[in-house]
Amino acid sequence: MPIVVNLDILLAKRGMKSYELAEAIGITTANLSILKTGKAKAIRFSTLEAICKALECQPSDILEYVEDES
Numbered sequence: 001m002p003i004v005v006n007l008d009i010l011l012a013k014r015g016m017k018s019y020e021l022a023e024a025i026g027i028t029t030a031n032l033s034i035l036k037t038g039k040a041k042a043i044r045f046s047t048l049e050a051i052c053k054a055l056e057c058q059p060s061d062i063l064e065y066v067e068d069e070s
Contacts, residue, residue: 002065002066002067002068003038003063003064003065003066004038004063004064004065004066005035005036005037005038005040005062005063005064006061006062006063006064007032007035007036007051007062008036010055010057010061010062011055014055014056016055018032018033018036021051021054021055024050024054025047025050025051025054026050027047035047048062
């Protein structure tokens with residue numbers, strides 16, 4: 001998939017665990033896991049905004065476009 005989710009990298013840089021972020025933004029750890037693994041088909045802007053606020057980052061820090069090599 002050409003959209004890469006760099007949430008693990010940001011969590012590590014911030015010294016935060018997934019369950020802490022999930023609790024802070026009000027989603028389940030299962031839904032956060034789906035997002036982190038890149039299996040999500042979509043993300044609500046409100047969720048993206050909450051993640052950015054909690055991690056003090058920009059959307060481009062979380063989502064990255066990588067050209068498909070095929």
